[in-house]
Amino acid sequence: MTVFLIYEYFILCTLAESAQILGVFHSPSYSHQTVFQSIYVELSLRGHNVTVGTSHPLNNPRLVNLTEIDINRQTCAIIEEDQTISNLAKELGMYEKMVKFYAVAYKVAESIWSDSRFVQIYNDSGSRFDLVIVQDTMLPLLHPVAFKLKTPLVGVSSNGGWARSHYAIGNPNPLSLYSELYLPYGRRMTLPEKMANALYDIWNRYYLNFEALPKCDQIARKYLGNDIPYIQDIEKNMSLLLLTTNPILYEPRPNVPTVISMEQMHIKPVKPLPKDLKQFLDNAKEGVVYFSLGSNVKSINIPEKLRKVLIEAFAELPYKVLWKFEADDLPGKPENVLIGKWIPQQDVLAHPNVKVFVTQCGLQSVEEAVARGVPMVGMPFIADQTRNIQRLSEEGAAVGLEHTTLTKEEFKNAIFEVVNNPKYKQNVKRLGEIWVDHPLPSLNRTIWWIEYVIRHKGTKHLRSPTADVSWFEYLLIDVILVLLTIVSLALFILYVAIKFILRMIFGGRKLKQN
Structure with missing residues:
Protein backbone atom coordinates (compact mmCIF):
# COMPACT_ATOMS: atom_id res chain seq x y z
CA MET A 1 0.00 0.00 0.00
CA THR A 2 2.85 2.39 0.91
CA VAL A 3 4.65 1.64 -2.35
CA PHE A 4 1.47 2.36 -4.32
CA LEU A 5 0.97 5.74 -2.58
CA ILE A 6 4.58 6.74 -3.24
CA TYR A 7 4.22 5.71 -6.89
CA GLU A 8 0.95 7.64 -7.23
CA TYR A 9 2.54 10.75 -5.70
CA PHE A 10 5.47 10.44 -8.12
CA ILE A 11 3.10 10.23 -11.09
CA LEU A 12 1.19 13.32 -9.96
CA CYS A 13 4.42 15.26 -9.57
CA THR A 14 5.69 14.31 -13.02
CA LEU A 15 2.43 15.54 -14.58
CA ALA A 16 3.40 19.06 -13.47
CA GLU A 17 7.07 18.63 -14.35
CA SER A 18 9.01 21.46 -15.98
CA ALA A 19 6.29 24.07 -15.79
CA GLN A 20 7.12 27.69 -16.56
CA ILE A 21 6.37 29.76 -13.45
CA LEU A 22 6.51 33.52 -12.90
CA GLY A 23 6.61 34.88 -9.35
CA VAL A 24 6.38 38.54 -8.28
CA PHE A 25 7.15 39.24 -4.62
CA HIS A 26 7.44 42.98 -4.24
CA SER A 27 7.74 43.43 -0.46
CA PRO A 28 11.25 44.74 0.31
CA SER A 29 11.22 43.08 3.73
CA TYR A 30 13.72 40.25 4.21
CA SER A 31 11.57 38.43 6.76
CA HIS A 32 8.67 38.29 4.31
CA GLN A 33 10.89 37.27 1.41
CA THR A 34 12.16 34.22 3.30
CA VAL A 35 8.66 32.71 3.07
CA PHE A 36 8.50 33.23 -0.70
CA GLN A 37 12.07 31.98 -1.15
CA SER A 38 11.15 28.65 0.40
CA ILE A 39 8.38 28.20 -2.16
CA TYR A 40 10.16 29.18 -5.34
CA VAL A 41 13.40 27.41 -4.41
CA GLU A 42 11.51 24.17 -3.85
CA LEU A 43 9.65 24.60 -7.14
CA SER A 44 12.95 25.08 -8.98
CA LEU A 45 14.47 22.04 -7.27
CA ARG A 46 11.52 19.97 -8.49
CA GLY A 47 12.38 20.75 -12.07
CA HIS A 48 10.19 23.77 -12.77
CA ASN A 49 11.64 26.76 -14.58
CA VAL A 50 11.00 29.67 -12.23
CA THR A 51 11.40 33.40 -12.90
CA VAL A 52 10.90 35.65 -9.88
CA GLY A 53 10.98 39.33 -9.10
CA THR A 54 12.32 39.72 -5.57
CA SER A 55 13.93 42.35 -3.39
CA HIS A 56 16.32 39.77 -1.89
CA PRO A 57 17.73 37.53 -4.63
CA LEU A 58 19.56 34.42 -3.49
CA ASN A 59 22.11 34.47 -6.34
CA ASN A 60 22.70 30.76 -5.83
CA PRO A 61 24.44 29.32 -8.93
CA ARG A 62 23.33 25.80 -7.96
CA LEU A 63 19.68 26.74 -8.60
CA VAL A 64 19.96 26.35 -12.36
CA ASN A 65 16.19 26.50 -12.94
CA LEU A 66 15.82 29.82 -11.12
CA THR A 67 16.05 33.27 -12.72
CA GLU A 68 15.88 36.20 -10.28
CA ILE A 69 15.02 39.79 -11.14
CA ASP A 70 16.39 42.09 -8.44
CA ILE A 71 13.85 44.81 -7.58
CA ASN A 72 15.49 45.82 -4.32
CA ARG A 73 16.73 49.21 -5.46
CA GLN A 74 13.40 50.71 -6.51
CA THR A 75 11.18 49.13 -3.84
CA CYS A 76 13.49 49.89 -0.91
CA ALA A 77 13.95 53.47 -2.11
CA ILE A 78 10.18 54.00 -2.11
CA ILE A 79 9.74 52.44 1.33
CA GLU A 80 12.50 54.59 2.83
CA GLU A 81 11.43 57.78 1.06
CA ASP A 82 7.82 57.47 2.29
CA GLN A 83 8.83 56.37 5.80
CA THR A 84 6.56 53.35 5.43
CA ILE A 85 7.67 51.59 8.61
CA SER A 86 6.92 54.68 10.70
CA ASN A 87 3.54 55.00 9.02
CA LEU A 88 2.61 51.48 10.16
CA ALA A 89 3.27 52.27 13.82
CA LYS A 90 0.63 50.85 16.14
CA GLU A 91 0.12 54.29 17.67
CA LEU A 92 -1.45 55.56 14.43
CA GLY A 93 -5.12 55.03 13.67
CA MET A 94 -6.02 52.19 11.33
CA TYR A 95 -7.59 54.55 8.78
CA GLU A 96 -4.51 56.77 8.66
CA LYS A 97 -2.19 53.77 8.34
CA MET A 98 -4.09 52.23 5.46
CA VAL A 99 -4.38 55.42 3.41
CA LYS A 100 -0.65 56.06 3.76
CA PHE A 101 0.22 52.47 2.92
CA TYR A 102 -2.04 52.48 -0.14
CA ALA A 103 -0.23 55.58 -1.42
CA VAL A 104 3.10 53.76 -1.12
CA ALA A 105 1.64 50.64 -2.74
CA TYR A 106 0.70 52.57 -5.88
CA LYS A 107 4.31 53.77 -6.26
CA VAL A 108 5.69 50.26 -5.77
CA ALA A 109 3.31 48.90 -8.40
CA GLU A 110 4.29 51.57 -10.90
CA SER A 111 7.99 50.91 -10.31
CA ILE A 112 7.54 47.23 -11.13
CA TRP A 113 5.13 47.65 -14.05
CA SER A 114 7.55 50.11 -15.66
CA ASP A 115 10.66 47.97 -15.05
CA SER A 116 12.03 47.11 -18.49
CA ARG A 117 12.69 43.51 -17.43
CA PHE A 118 9.02 43.02 -16.55
CA VAL A 119 7.84 44.94 -19.60
CA GLN A 120 9.73 42.46 -21.73
CA ILE A 121 8.00 39.55 -19.98
CA TYR A 122 4.39 40.72 -20.14
CA ASN A 123 4.66 42.36 -23.58
CA ASP A 124 6.53 39.51 -25.28
CA SER A 125 3.97 37.58 -27.34
CA GLY A 126 6.29 34.59 -27.14
CA SER A 127 6.28 34.49 -23.33
CA ARG A 128 4.73 31.24 -22.18
CA PHE A 129 3.97 30.64 -18.54
CA ASP A 130 1.90 27.93 -16.89
CA LEU A 131 1.40 29.77 -13.61
CA VAL A 132 1.79 33.19 -12.02
CA ILE A 133 2.38 33.48 -8.26
CA VAL A 134 1.94 36.99 -6.85
CA GLN A 135 2.41 38.33 -3.35
CA ASP A 136 -1.02 39.15 -1.95
CA THR A 137 -0.85 42.35 0.08
CA MET A 138 -3.35 45.03 1.08
CA LEU A 139 -4.13 45.61 -2.61
CA PRO A 140 -4.14 43.30 -5.68
CA LEU A 141 -1.40 45.40 -7.24
CA LEU A 142 0.14 42.99 -9.73
CA HIS A 143 -2.56 40.35 -10.14
CA PRO A 144 -3.45 41.49 -13.72
CA VAL A 145 -0.17 40.11 -15.07
CA ALA A 146 -1.74 36.62 -14.83
CA PHE A 147 -4.57 37.65 -17.17
CA LYS A 148 -2.10 39.26 -19.57
CA LEU A 149 -0.09 36.03 -19.72
CA LYS A 150 -3.27 33.88 -19.83
CA THR A 151 -2.28 31.74 -16.87
CA PRO A 152 -3.86 30.68 -13.56
CA LEU A 153 -3.16 33.00 -10.65
CA VAL A 154 -1.98 32.01 -7.18
CA GLY A 155 -1.82 34.60 -4.39
CA VAL A 156 0.57 34.06 -1.50
CA SER A 157 0.88 36.02 1.73
CA SER A 158 3.67 35.98 4.31
CA ASN A 159 1.04 36.56 7.00
CA GLY A 160 -2.71 36.05 7.34
CA GLY A 161 -5.22 37.17 4.75
CA TRP A 162 -6.69 40.63 4.41
CA ALA A 163 -10.44 41.08 4.60
CA ARG A 164 -10.36 42.13 0.94
CA SER A 165 -8.73 38.84 -0.05
CA HIS A 166 -11.23 36.78 1.92
CA TYR A 167 -14.15 38.59 0.31
CA ALA A 168 -12.65 38.24 -3.17
CA ILE A 169 -12.18 34.50 -2.98
CA GLY A 170 -15.50 33.90 -1.24
CA ASN A 171 -14.18 33.08 2.21
CA PRO A 172 -16.58 33.62 5.15
CA ASN A 173 -15.58 36.69 7.16
CA PRO A 174 -18.24 37.50 9.80
CA LEU A 175 -17.26 40.71 11.57
CA SER A 176 -18.39 39.38 14.94
CA LEU A 177 -15.54 36.83 14.80
CA TYR A 178 -12.77 38.12 12.54
CA SER A 179 -11.07 41.50 12.40
CA GLU A 180 -8.72 43.07 9.88
CA LEU A 181 -5.15 41.81 10.04
CA TYR A 182 -3.67 44.90 11.70
CA LEU A 183 -6.45 45.45 14.22
CA PRO A 184 -5.36 44.29 17.71
CA TYR A 185 -8.58 42.54 18.70
CA GLY A 186 -8.75 39.28 20.63
CA ARG A 187 -10.46 35.99 19.93
CA ARG A 188 -13.68 37.13 21.62
CA MET A 189 -14.22 40.77 20.80
CA THR A 190 -15.97 43.04 23.25
CA LEU A 191 -18.98 45.06 22.12
CA PRO A 192 -16.89 48.25 21.58
CA GLU A 193 -14.33 46.21 19.60
CA LYS A 194 -17.04 44.67 17.42
CA MET A 195 -18.46 48.13 16.78
CA ALA A 196 -15.02 49.47 15.86
CA ASN A 197 -14.40 46.44 13.65
CA ALA A 198 -17.72 46.91 11.85
CA LEU A 199 -17.17 50.64 11.32
CA TYR A 200 -13.68 50.01 9.97
CA ASP A 201 -15.01 47.34 7.61
CA ILE A 202 -17.65 49.73 6.26
CA TRP A 203 -15.02 52.42 5.68
CA ASN A 204 -12.56 49.92 4.22
CA ARG A 205 -15.09 48.55 1.73
CA TYR A 206 -16.03 52.06 0.67
CA TYR A 207 -12.40 53.19 0.30
CA LEU A 208 -11.38 50.03 -1.57
CA ASN A 209 -14.28 50.07 -4.00
CA PHE A 210 -14.32 53.79 -4.74
CA GLU A 211 -10.69 54.86 -4.24
CA ALA A 212 -8.02 52.15 -3.98
CA LEU A 213 -9.17 49.48 -6.44
CA PRO A 214 -10.03 51.99 -9.21
CA LYS A 215 -6.54 53.47 -8.74
CA CYS A 216 -4.94 50.00 -9.00
CA ASP A 217 -7.02 49.27 -12.10
CA GLN A 218 -5.97 52.56 -13.65
CA ILE A 219 -2.28 51.75 -13.08
CA ALA A 220 -2.64 48.26 -14.55
CA ARG A 221 -4.40 49.57 -17.67
CA LYS A 222 -1.66 52.17 -18.13
CA TYR A 223 0.81 49.34 -18.79
CA LEU A 224 -1.33 46.41 -19.97
CA GLY A 225 -3.93 48.25 -22.03
CA ASN A 226 -7.69 48.51 -21.69
CA ASP A 227 -8.52 44.99 -22.87
CA ILE A 228 -8.18 43.54 -19.36
CA PRO A 229 -11.07 42.90 -16.97
CA TYR A 230 -11.59 45.10 -13.94
CA ILE A 231 -8.86 44.35 -11.41
CA GLN A 232 -11.31 43.11 -8.78
CA ASP A 233 -12.68 40.54 -11.23
CA ILE A 234 -9.15 39.30 -11.88
CA GLU A 235 -8.58 38.97 -8.15
CA LYS A 236 -11.79 36.95 -7.77
CA ASN A 237 -10.39 34.41 -10.22
CA MET A 238 -7.42 33.46 -8.06
CA SER A 239 -6.93 29.70 -8.24
CA LEU A 240 -5.38 29.59 -4.77
CA LEU A 241 -4.77 31.90 -1.84
CA LEU A 242 -1.83 30.69 0.27
CA LEU A 243 -1.81 32.22 3.76
CA THR A 244 0.83 31.98 6.48
CA THR A 245 -1.43 31.20 9.41
CA ASN A 246 -1.62 28.88 12.40
CA PRO A 247 -4.33 27.93 14.93
CA ILE A 248 -2.75 30.02 17.71
CA LEU A 249 -2.20 33.51 16.31
CA TYR A 250 -5.20 33.31 13.97
CA GLU A 251 -8.71 32.25 14.84
CA PRO A 252 -9.72 29.03 13.07
CA ARG A 253 -12.14 29.74 10.26
CA PRO A 254 -14.19 27.64 7.80
CA ASN A 255 -12.03 28.21 4.72
CA VAL A 256 -13.20 27.53 1.20
CA PRO A 257 -11.16 24.82 -0.62
CA THR A 258 -8.96 27.34 -2.45
CA VAL A 259 -7.58 28.91 0.75
CA ILE A 260 -4.54 26.95 1.89
CA SER A 261 -2.84 27.52 5.24
CA MET A 262 0.94 27.45 5.59
CA GLU A 263 3.09 27.67 8.70
CA GLN A 264 6.81 27.85 9.51
CA MET A 265 7.61 27.77 5.79
CA HIS A 266 11.02 29.35 6.19
CA ILE A 267 12.25 27.23 9.11
CA LYS A 268 15.49 25.50 8.18
CA PRO A 269 17.57 22.75 9.83
CA VAL A 270 19.98 24.05 12.45
CA LYS A 271 23.37 25.01 11.02
CA PRO A 272 26.69 25.49 12.87
CA LEU A 273 27.20 28.97 14.30
CA PRO A 274 30.16 31.23 13.45
CA VAL A 436 3.85 20.98 13.05
CA ASP A 437 1.31 18.21 13.64
CA HIS A 438 0.03 17.78 10.08
CA PRO A 439 -0.25 14.77 7.77
CA LEU A 440 2.14 16.49 5.37
CA PRO A 441 4.90 19.06 6.07
CA SER A 442 3.78 22.60 5.29
CA LEU A 443 6.18 23.12 2.37
CA ASN A 444 5.22 19.82 0.74
CA ARG A 445 1.53 20.62 1.16
CA THR A 446 2.00 24.06 -0.40
CA ILE A 447 3.95 22.74 -3.39
CA TRP A 448 1.38 19.98 -3.93
CA TRP A 449 -1.41 22.55 -4.22
CA ILE A 450 0.61 24.78 -6.56
CA GLU A 451 1.31 21.80 -8.81
CA TYR A 452 -2.37 20.86 -8.56
CA VAL A 453 -3.22 24.22 -10.14
CA ILE A 454 -0.67 23.57 -12.89
CA ARG A 455 -1.99 20.06 -13.58
CA HIS A 456 -5.62 21.20 -13.85
CA LYS A 457 -4.94 24.65 -15.35
CA GLY A 458 -6.75 26.37 -12.50
CA THR A 459 -9.32 25.49 -9.86
CA LYS A 460 -12.64 26.55 -11.37
CA HIS A 461 -14.15 23.31 -10.07
CA LEU A 462 -13.27 24.38 -6.50
CA ARG A 463 -14.49 27.96 -6.83
CA SER A 464 -16.79 29.00 -4.01
CA PRO A 465 -20.20 30.32 -5.16
CA THR A 466 -19.88 33.08 -2.56
CA ALA A 467 -17.19 34.70 -4.75
CA ASP A 468 -19.81 35.40 -7.40
CA VAL A 469 -22.63 36.88 -5.34
CA SER A 470 -22.96 40.43 -4.07
CA TRP A 471 -23.24 41.19 -0.37
CA PHE A 472 -26.88 42.05 -1.15
CA GLU A 473 -27.51 38.45 -2.22
CA TYR A 474 -25.12 36.86 0.29
CA LEU A 475 -27.02 38.40 3.23
CA LEU A 476 -30.36 37.45 1.61
CA ILE A 477 -31.40 41.09 1.51
CA ASP A 478 -33.28 40.39 -1.73
CA VAL A 479 -35.17 37.51 -0.10
CA ILE A 480 -35.89 39.57 3.00
CA LEU A 481 -37.22 42.47 0.89
CA VAL A 482 -39.49 40.12 -1.08
CA LEU A 483 -40.82 38.56 2.13
CA LEU A 484 -41.35 41.97 3.70
CA THR A 485 -43.16 43.10 0.55
CA ILE A 486 -45.44 40.03 0.64
CA VAL A 487 -46.15 40.45 4.36
CA SER A 488 -46.71 44.19 3.95
CA LEU A 489 -49.05 43.61 1.01
CA ALA A 490 -50.97 40.94 2.94
CA LEU A 491 -51.31 43.23 5.93
CA PHE A 492 -52.46 46.07 3.71
CA ILE A 493 -55.09 43.85 2.03
CA LEU A 494 -56.22 42.63 5.44
CA TYR A 495 -56.43 46.23 6.66
CA VAL A 496 -58.48 47.29 3.64
CA ALA A 497 -60.75 44.25 3.99
CA ILE A 498 -61.37 44.85 7.70
CA LYS A 499 -61.98 48.53 7.06
CA PHE A 500 -64.44 47.67 4.28
CA ILE A 501 -66.29 45.13 6.45
CA LEU A 502 -66.52 47.53 9.38
CA ARG A 503 -67.80 50.25 7.10
CA MET A 504 -70.45 47.90 5.71
CA ILE A 505 -71.56 46.82 9.18
CA PHE A 506 -71.53 50.14 11.01
CA GLY A 507 -72.36 52.18 7.96
CA GLY A 508 -75.48 50.07 7.27
CA ARG A 509 -76.63 50.24 10.90
CA LYS A 510 -76.32 54.00 10.93
CA LEU A 511 -78.36 54.22 7.74
CA LYS A 512 -81.19 52.17 9.29
CA GLN A 513 -81.25 54.40 12.38
CA ASN A 514 -81.59 57.46 10.19
Missing part, protein backbone atom coordinates in the same frame (compact mmCIF):
# COMPACT_ATOMS: atom_id res chain seq x y z
CA LYS A 275 33.06 30.43 15.76
CA ASP A 276 33.03 33.69 17.77
CA LEU A 277 29.26 33.60 18.24
CA LYS A 278 29.31 29.95 19.27
CA GLN A 279 32.02 30.66 21.81
CA PHE A 280 30.00 33.55 23.30
CA LEU A 281 26.90 31.39 23.66
CA ASP A 282 28.77 28.32 24.91
CA ASN A 283 30.46 30.32 27.66
CA ALA A 284 27.21 31.89 28.86
CA LYS A 285 26.43 29.21 31.45
CA GLU A 286 24.14 31.64 33.31
CA GLY A 287 21.99 31.99 30.18
CA VAL A 288 21.55 34.36 27.26
CA VAL A 289 18.95 37.00 26.46
CA TYR A 290 18.63 37.36 22.69
CA PHE A 291 17.32 40.78 21.57
CA SER A 292 16.23 41.58 18.01
CA LEU A 293 13.58 43.83 16.50
CA GLY A 294 13.63 42.07 13.12
CA SER A 295 14.39 43.33 9.65
CA ASN A 296 11.85 46.17 9.52
CA VAL A 297 12.04 47.77 12.98
CA LYS A 298 15.75 48.25 13.48
CA SER A 299 17.35 48.76 16.90
CA ILE A 300 19.42 51.62 15.54
CA ASN A 301 16.20 53.59 14.85
CA ILE A 302 14.46 53.23 18.21
CA PRO A 303 14.04 56.37 20.39
CA GLU A 304 17.02 57.35 22.51
CA LYS A 305 14.90 57.11 25.67
CA LEU A 306 14.00 53.49 24.97
CA ARG A 307 17.59 52.59 24.08
CA LYS A 308 18.76 54.03 27.39
CA VAL A 309 16.20 51.92 29.29
CA LEU A 310 17.34 48.77 27.48
CA ILE A 311 21.04 49.44 28.10
CA GLU A 312 20.52 50.13 31.80
CA ALA A 313 18.37 47.04 32.22
CA PHE A 314 20.78 44.77 30.35
CA ALA A 315 23.69 46.02 32.50
CA GLU A 316 21.89 44.83 35.64
CA LEU A 317 20.92 41.38 34.34
CA PRO A 318 22.87 38.30 35.50
CA TYR A 319 22.77 36.98 31.92
CA LYS A 320 24.76 37.53 28.76
CA VAL A 321 22.91 39.55 26.10
CA LEU A 322 23.13 39.12 22.34
CA TRP A 323 21.74 42.21 20.61
CA LYS A 324 21.10 42.58 16.88
CA PHE A 325 22.22 46.19 16.47
CA GLU A 326 22.71 47.63 12.99
CA ALA A 327 25.85 49.70 13.67
CA ASP A 328 29.48 49.05 14.50
CA ASP A 329 29.28 50.72 17.89
CA LEU A 330 26.67 50.97 20.65
CA PRO A 331 27.41 53.92 22.98
CA GLY A 332 27.29 52.85 26.62
CA LYS A 333 27.29 49.14 25.78
CA PRO A 334 27.50 47.03 28.97
CA GLU A 335 30.23 44.39 29.28
CA ASN A 336 27.74 41.52 29.19
CA VAL A 337 26.32 42.62 25.82
CA LEU A 338 27.53 41.46 22.41
CA ILE A 339 26.17 43.29 19.36
CA GLY A 340 26.00 42.16 15.74
CA LYS A 341 24.66 43.80 12.58
CA TRP A 342 23.42 40.47 11.32
CA ILE A 343 22.76 37.37 13.40
CA PRO A 344 21.75 33.88 12.20
CA GLN A 345 18.58 34.01 14.25
CA GLN A 346 17.25 30.50 13.72
CA ASP A 347 20.58 28.95 14.69
CA VAL A 348 21.03 31.24 17.71
CA LEU A 349 17.55 30.39 19.00
CA ALA A 350 18.43 26.70 18.76
CA HIS A 351 21.32 27.12 21.23
CA PRO A 352 20.44 25.61 24.65
CA ASN A 353 21.80 28.60 26.58
CA VAL A 354 19.32 31.06 25.03
CA LYS A 355 16.67 31.48 27.73
CA VAL A 356 14.44 34.22 26.32
CA PHE A 357 13.91 36.03 23.03
CA VAL A 358 13.06 39.75 23.28
CA THR A 359 11.27 40.38 20.01
CA GLN A 360 9.04 42.82 18.15
CA CYS A 361 6.72 39.82 17.56
CA GLY A 362 6.72 39.80 13.77
CA LEU A 363 5.15 36.60 12.50
CA GLN A 364 8.34 35.08 11.09
CA SER A 365 10.28 35.81 14.31
CA VAL A 366 7.50 34.24 16.37
CA GLU A 367 7.52 31.15 14.16
CA GLU A 368 11.29 30.80 14.62
CA ALA A 369 11.02 31.14 18.40
CA VAL A 370 8.23 28.56 18.59
CA ALA A 371 10.11 26.19 16.27
CA ARG A 372 13.18 26.36 18.53
CA GLY A 373 11.18 26.26 21.79
CA VAL A 374 12.25 29.69 23.13
CA PRO A 375 9.77 31.76 25.21
CA MET A 376 9.43 35.44 24.43
CA VAL A 377 9.15 38.95 25.78
CA GLY A 378 7.17 40.86 23.17
CA MET A 379 7.65 44.54 22.38
CA PRO A 380 5.35 45.34 19.41
CA PHE A 381 5.99 48.34 17.17
CA ILE A 382 4.05 48.02 13.91
CA ALA A 383 1.51 46.12 11.84
CA ASP A 384 0.22 42.83 13.31
CA GLN A 385 2.78 42.68 16.12
CA THR A 386 0.35 43.85 18.82
CA ARG A 387 -2.11 41.17 17.77
CA ASN A 388 0.62 38.51 17.89
CA ILE A 389 1.85 39.30 21.40
CA GLN A 390 -1.72 39.36 22.69
CA ARG A 391 -2.28 35.83 21.41
CA LEU A 392 1.05 34.57 22.77
CA SER A 393 0.34 36.12 26.17
CA GLU A 394 -3.06 34.41 26.27
CA GLU A 395 -1.32 31.11 25.57
CA GLY A 396 1.20 31.69 28.37
CA ALA A 397 4.16 31.64 25.97
CA ALA A 398 5.25 35.28 26.30
CA VAL A 399 5.01 38.50 28.29
CA GLY A 400 4.02 41.67 26.47
CA LEU A 401 5.45 45.15 27.06
CA GLU A 402 4.58 48.64 25.86
CA HIS A 403 7.77 50.25 24.53
CA THR A 404 6.48 53.84 24.67
CA THR A 405 6.14 53.76 28.48
CA LEU A 406 8.68 51.05 29.32
CA THR A 407 10.75 51.40 32.48
CA LYS A 408 13.92 49.60 33.45
CA GLU A 409 12.21 47.66 36.23
CA GLU A 410 9.32 46.56 34.01
CA PHE A 411 11.74 45.26 31.42
CA LYS A 412 13.88 43.39 33.95
CA ASN A 413 10.85 41.90 35.68
CA ALA A 414 9.47 40.63 32.37
CA ILE A 415 12.76 38.90 31.55
CA PHE A 416 13.04 37.35 35.02
CA GLU A 417 9.44 36.16 34.82
CA VAL A 418 9.94 34.38 31.50
CA VAL A 419 13.34 32.91 32.40
CA ASN A 420 12.43 31.69 35.88
CA ASN A 421 8.84 30.54 35.36
CA PRO A 422 8.88 27.15 33.57
CA LYS A 423 5.34 27.56 32.24
CA TYR A 424 6.53 29.83 29.41
CA LYS A 425 9.01 27.25 28.11
CA GLN A 426 6.43 24.48 28.44
CA ASN A 427 3.77 26.47 26.60
CA VAL A 428 6.10 27.37 23.74
CA LYS A 429 6.94 23.69 23.29
CA ARG A 430 3.24 22.85 23.36
CA LEU A 431 2.55 25.40 20.63
CA GLY A 432 5.42 24.04 18.56
CA GLU A 433 3.97 20.53 18.70
CA ILE A 434 0.57 21.82 17.57
CA TRP A 435 1.98 23.86 14.68
